[in-house]
Amino acid sequence: MKKSEMIETIAKNADVTKADAEKVFNATFDLFKDELAKGEKVSVAGFGVFKISERAAREGRNPATGEPMKIAASKGVSFKAGTALKEVVNK
Secondary structure, eight states: OOHHHHHHHHHHHHTOOHHHHHHHHHHHHHHHHHHHHTTOOEEETTTEEEEEEEEOOEEEEOTTTOOEEEEOOEEEEEEEEOHHHHHHHTO
16 A cells, blocks of 8 residues: 555545645654654554664675675664554454
């Protein structure tokens, strides 16, 4: 499902205009981004938890040449599904 389809469905289900649904949609995901950027986790009861995971620097290999190379430390976002979401998905 694309963002535009989500906004259309939200507008229909909440009986609001698409413009209002888009504002709420964007505000929600902006909030998620801002909190994750601060290193905070975002927990949505019944849905799951988004949090930052840290990857340490390590040595890898260039797949084309086989030469060793350094891979810098980085951060990523991980998601752990909540029980209610798992139940719905596994029906």
